[in-house]
Structures are given as C-alpha cells and as structure tokens.
Ligand SMILES: Nc1ncnc2c1ncn2[C@@H]1O[C@H](COP(=O)(O)OP(=O)(O)OP(=O)(O)O)[C@@H](O)[C@H]1O
C-alpha cells in the first residue's frame with residue numbers, strides 16, 4: 001500500500017519549531033515554496049511543473065475549473081495523497097520553512113500535525129463534540145484533563161462555535177447542523193495548533209448564512225494560521241483571500257494578488273475564467 | 280382532473296401541424312390467465328415469501344406442540360418414581376455410588392504408584408509385596424459398604440417391580456382401548472388389569488427403614504475406623520493423595536444423616552407439580568435414558584456441553600475472524616486481499632461432516648499427541664487421554680464460525696465512511712491509531728453482531744459436535760478450571776441427531792428431544808434478535 005506513508009518514519013520532528021525570533025517571521029514572507037512540481041496518479045500526470053510561493057499568515061485561494069488539480073495540489077501539501085495507491089511526486093519539491101516535505105527522513109504523521117486539513121464534506125467522528133476536538137491531542141498522548149478542557153474551549157471559540165455548543169459538549173458531533181459540523185471540523189483542526197490549514201471547498205455544502213460564518217472565521221483565523229482554500233465560488237475567493245492561484249488542466253496559469261486576478265488578469269485564460277466565460 | 284375549459288382539444292393542434300406522429304402512450308400488455316407479466320412476477324415472488332412465512336410458522340407450531348407434551352409425561356414419570364419408592368431407595372443407592380467413586384480414587388492412586396515403581400525398575404514381585412498392606416486396607420474399605428449395598432438392592436428390586444407393573448398396566452390399558460375402539464369387546468375384556476397397590480408397597484419399604492439405619496450405621500462405623508488408620512503408601516510422593524482421600528471420606532460420611540433423613544421424609548403419595556416437572560428438565564443435571572432404574576431428562580449437561588464448546592470456538596474464532604477482517608480491510612495489500620478473502624469464505628463451503636471426519640482422523644489425535652509433549656505440559660488439562668473432547672470440537676467449530684465472523688465484521692469495517700479515516704490521518708494519527716480509535720469503535724456494533732451470529736452458527740452446528748465432542752453425557756467439571764476444555768461432552772444438537780432416530784414416536788423420550796429442540800430454537804431466536812437490535816441501536820448515523 002502507501003509505501004511513502006510508512007517508508008520513512010524517524011521520530012524526530014522534521015519541521016522543528018523555528019527560534020522565537022523567526023517564529024513571528026514577518027507576515028507575507030514565503031512559508032511554502034513549491035518548485036517544478038510534477039505529480040502523478042499512477043501513470044497519469046495530474047500536475048505539471050507547478051511553481052508557487054505561498055506567503056505566511058495569509059489566505060491563498062486556489063481556483064480553476066473542475067478537474068484542474070486544485071485538490072491534488074492541496075493534498076500534496078500534507079501528503080494526504082500518500083494514502084492513495086500509486087501516487088508519486090516525480091519531479092520538483094515542496095518546502096515548508098525550507099524543509100523538503102517529501103524528504104527521505106520526513107514523517108508524514110508529523111507533517112500532518114503541522115499542516116491541518118478541512119474537507120469538503122464535514123466529517124466529524126461519531127463521537128462527542130468534546131472527543132472530536134481532543135482527538136488530535138489524545139493521539140499525541142495528552143491526557144491532562146484541564147489542558148484538554150482549555151483546548152476545547154479555545155478551539156471552539158476560535159471556530160466561533162463555543163456559544164452554540166458549550167452546553168452540549170458531550171453530545172454527539174453528528175447531532176449538529178451542517179454548518180456547525182463544518183466549524184467543528186475547523187475547531188478540531190486548530191486544536192492541534194497547525195501552522196497551515198488546508199480547506200478543500202469547505203463551504204460547498206453549506207447555505208449562504210453558514211457560508212458567511214465560515215468566511216468570517218477564515219478572516220479571524222488568518223491572524224494565526226496560513227490558510228489555503230480551494231473554492232469554486234469567485235465571490236468567495238474575492239471576499240476572503242489575499243492572493244489567488246488560477247489552475248487549468250494541471251498547470252498553474254496565474255498567481256497574483258486577488259484583486260489583480262479579478263480586476264486585472266494578465267493571462268487571457270484567467271480573464272475568461274473569472275469573467276465566467278468558461279469553466 | 281383537468282378543468283373543462285374551452286381550449287380546443289389537442290387533436291385539433293396535431294391535425295393542424297400535420298407532421299406530428301400520433302400521441303400513443305397507452306401501455307401494451309401481454310396477459311396470461313388474465314394477469315399481466317408484471318403481476319405474474321409479483322405473484323411469484325410474493326407467493327414464495329408467503330410460503331416461507333407459513334412454513335416457518337408451521338415449524339414453530341409443530342415444535343412447540345410436540346415439545347410441550349413432554350411436561351405432563353415427565354410429571355407422570357416423576358410421580359411414579361416417587362410412588363414406586365425409587366426416590367426412597369435412591370438415598371441408599373446414592374451412598375453406595377459415592378462409595379464406589381471413592382474406591383475408584385483409591386484404584387487411581389494405586390495405579391500411579393504401580394507405574395512409578397515400574398519406572399524405578401522395582402521387580403514385579405517386590406511391587407506386589409510393597410503394595411500388599413495398601414491393598415488389604417483398600418479391600419477392607421471396599422467391603423465396608425456391603426450391608427448397605429445389599430439392602431439397597433433388595434429394596435430397589437421391590438420398587439422397580441412396582442414401577443414395572445405399573446408401566447405394564449399402562450400398556451395394557453392402551454391395548455384395551457385399542458380393542459374397544461376396534462369393536463373387539465371380547466379381547467378387551469380378556470385383558471386383566473390389576474392396579475398396583477403403591478400404598479402396600481410403600482408400607483413394606485418403610486418397614487425396612489430400621490434395617491437401613493442399622494446398615495448405614497454399620498458401614499459408617501467401619502469406614503470411620505478405616506479412615507482413622509490410613510496405611511503408609513510405598514511411594515512417598517503419593518501420600519498426600521491419601522491424606523486428601525481421608526478428607527473426601529469424611530465429607531462422604533457427613534452425607535449419611537442427610538440420606539437417612541431423606542428416607543424418613545419420603546411420602547409415596549405426595550403429588551408432583553407441573554413446575555417440578557419443568558424444573559426437572561431445565562435444571563435437571565442428568566440425561567439418562569433407557570435405564571432400568573429411572574430415566575432423567577435434564578438439559579443441563581447438554582446445555583453446558585453446548586455452551587462450553589461454543590465458548591471454546593468463540594475464544595478461538597473471534598480473534599481470528601475480527602483480526603483477519605481488520606487486517607484485510609485496513610492493512611493488507613490488494614494482492615493479499617484477493618487471496619485471503621476467498622480463502623476464508625471458502626471454509627464455509629466445506630461440508631461439516633467432512634470437518635468432523637478431519638477432526639476424528641487428524642485433529643483429535645494431533646492435539647492429543649501435542650498435549651503429551653513436555654513443553655506444553657504447563658497448559659491446563661495437558662496431557663489428556665480422550666482424543667474426542669470439547670477442545671477438538673471447539674477448534675473445528677471455530678473454523679466454522681470464522682467465515683461468518685470475518686465476512687460480517689469485514690462488512691462492518693468496510694461500511695465505516697472513508698471520511699472518518701481521512702479526517703483522522705489529517706490530524707496526524709498513525710494507521711494503528713486510526714484503526715483502533717476510529718474505525719473499530721465506529722464498526723463495533725457490526726462487529727459485535729458478527730460475533731453473535733457466529734455464536735448462533737456454532738450453537739446450531741450438529742455434525743461436528745456429534746462426531747468430535749466425545750459424546751459423554753455429563754456436566755463438564757468447571758471446578759477444574761481451564762482444563763475443563765479437555766473433557767468429552769455431549770451437546771443439545773448432538774443428542775437430537777443421535778437419539779431421534781431410535782426413539783418411539785410420541786414417547787416421553789421423543790418429546791424430551793423436542794423440548795431440547797425448542798431450547799435451541801429459543802437460543803437462536805434470542806441471538807438473532809440481539810444481533811439485529813445491536814446493529815440498529817448503535818448504527819453510526821452518518822451526517
Ligand atoms: N485518486 C485519483 N486517481 C486518479 N486520478 C485522480 C484521482 N483523483 C483525481 N484524479 C485526477 O486528477 C485530476 C485533478 O483532480 P483534482 O481532484 O485535483 O481536481 P480539482 O481541481 O480538485 O477538481 P474539483 O474542482 O472537481 O474538485 C483530475 O483529472 C482527476 O481525474
């Protein structure tokens with residue numbers, strides 16, 4: 001099965017926390033550096049020569065027509081693609097804080113603690129709200145009850161869900177509404193304090209009000225986290241991202257500040273897509 | 280219905296446009312016997328389902344109707360046991376039987392000592408000489424019971440005679456009724472029925488009570504004297520066994536007063552209630568048939584036998600079945616999966632009689648040999664002598680349960696949404712953590728019901744247990760701890776298969792077997808009910 005996932009498992013923390021001085025590295029400095037990336041599903045190439053620098057503590061949107069490789073690239077960033085048989089990065093590299101995440105001594109488990117993910121369809125575990133949020137910490141061996149309680153409150157407040165669920169923390173997470181479930185998933189992700197949060201169409205199953213709440217939340221979250229969001233909604237990309245990458249057929253066509261992409265695209269394909277003429 | 284407004288009929292439009300095809304949307308139907316094809320197919324499947332339900336209902340009704348008639352018969356059986364005095368005499372016989380068991384204990388000690396000395400290389404004549412004091416003592420101990428045994432035999436003959444006379448009368452009555460029904464009055468009158476006088480019989484038996492007391496007192500005095508003068512056993516290691524024997528002997532002596540009190544309390548005409556007849560079945564610790572003395576139909580030895588074998592089977596099958604399901608679903612490569620799944624599923628295609636044959640011919644013998652191997656002697660019950668026992672049958676039944684448990688558990692695990700797994704990995708969980716903390720809990724209800732259905736499969740299995748369980752009708756001695764698994768047992772399914780062919784239709788034995796069938800039926804019902812309930816109750820409701 002996924003040979004890459006289990007092949008190299010040194011227990012050191014590869015993405016060592018940088019010294020305090022550089023921890024608050026200036027906003028907007030490059031955090032993720034993708035170079036010449038070719039990615040394959042078996043024999044089928046899905047990403048072609050991607051070069052992209054994603055800045056720290058900003059929201060980056062991936063847009064593009066269906067099947068262009070947005071999700072694929074996103075899942076390369078936390079090596080979720082390792083779980084699919086036969087996938088491989090044939091060329092190029094992805095560096096986060098200058099560490100090659102496909103390096104031989106990288107443990108994908110450790111990587112995923114630093115690069116969290118929120119999925120298109122909300123997927124809380126069939127457990128209580130409390131246990132959903134503490135899951136990430138418990139598997140790291142945290143048992144201290146006060147610590148866990150703190151994290152639950154902090155994460156739920158962080159995901160703007162605290163007031164709605166504080167009286168039912170021990171009820172099943174599946175009893176929440178769709179929008180609440182998605183925010184629970186976000187809370188679950190921020191509970192492990194990642195540096196990057198990947199969101200793959202997080203609002204596509206939500207109604208406009210729930211969507212607005214999540215977008216507001218993204219706005220808050222970018223103070224602490226680097227966020228990459230895949231979306232099919234131009235308005236959403238325009239509303240909540242700082243810069244936008246447009247993909248087409250596995251290639252990165254254009255990457256620029258969001259208002260440039262929407263107001264003043266340099267590439268005619270980008271222009272055609274954002275103005276709704278194809279896609 | 281469309282309102283009847285003034286718009287022109289559609290036909291007019293079509294006629295105007297001219298080019299349109301006719302608007303033909305009526306269904307074309309083929310009919311057999313006035314039914315359309317759809318209706319025929321529906322009728323066929325509906326009929327099948329209906330027949331299945333009816334047959335199940337008929338089976339249930341038949342089973343219960345035949346089975347429940349057992350209880351009045353058993354009530355009668357117990358009544359005669361009491362009236363004819365068997366119950367009374369049994370107290371004395373019991374003393375004799377327990378004494379016999381003590382004798383066997385002594386013989387066992389002797390045999391061990393003999394073997395130990397042979398191993399040491401002591402010549403035969405010398406062995407005999409060394410054992411002589413012990414043998415003399417044993418003989419004296421053995422003879423001590425003779426007066427009790429003699430009296431019990433005498434009294435037993437009286438009560439058996441009364442019982443047999445009664446039973447013969449019952450047969451005569453049946454014959455007479457048949458003659459009368461056939462109109463043969465002369466023959467019917469020729470049958471002479473002399474009612475058995477239980478009261479007179481009881482008076483004779485009671486009259487022997489002082490003799491019984493005397494015999495018991497004599498026996499217990501001799502035994503007590505013997506116990507006080509334990510011989511020295513020629514093999515020192517076995518001396519503790521003799522000490523243990525003395526303890527057992529004193530316990531035995533302590534039962535004397537209770538036995539005599541039981542005889543005292545006997546009332547030949549005390550009625551037997553229906554409840555007693557029921558309890559004698561449900562809690563009865565003996566299943567004895569075709570005995571010259573008394574037939575007992577107690578399900579406990581069969582039930583515990585079935586239970587023991589099923590537990591052994593589950594203890595083996597659950598780790599294998601569930602483990603294999605987890606491995607195949609979560610860990611194995613697709614190649615392994617293609618190999619393992621059909622292989623396990625194929626096991627269920629092996630006819631159980633073939634498995635039983637394998638058990639007799641190979642497994643039983645192999646296990647027995649293995650049990651004799653030094654390195655394994657620390658295992659409870661090892662080594663053992665009986666080739667066919669609960670362990671042999673349990674191992675084979677495990678083989679039968681594994682496919683059921685594996686397939687259903689694998690289904691349950693497979694039904695856990697992929698999204699849970701992905702979410703867990705995305706939070707930095709390892710594969711093991713994901714499996715243990717997310718997948719198994721989410722599939723737990725399915726896994727439990729898989730185990731329950733595996734249990735149902737095992738309890739109902741007949742052929743393997745009939746061939747391999749050893750078929751000794753006795754309650755396995757759970758006091759021995761885990762080594763109980765090496766005892767031969769009999770089972771509920773096995774007894775039905777074995778005895779149903781031989782019994783007289785309508786007899787008490789026949790109906791007792793039906794009652795065992797009812798118990799099996801109820802167990803199956805409960806297991807299936809629980810399995811379904813668990814699946815429904817704890818089913819993961821996925822958003
Ligand atoms: N598991 C997979 N195995 C093989 N090919 C895949 C797999 N997942 C995606 N692909 C292919 O990779 C290409 C990119 O897919 P991807 O899911 O990244 O597109 P996307 O941009 O996220 O599309 P959408 O907007 O519909 O989510 C597509 O051509 C798709 O068919």
Ligand SMILES: [Mg+2]
Nearest residue numbers: 070071072200
């Ligand atoms: Mg996608």
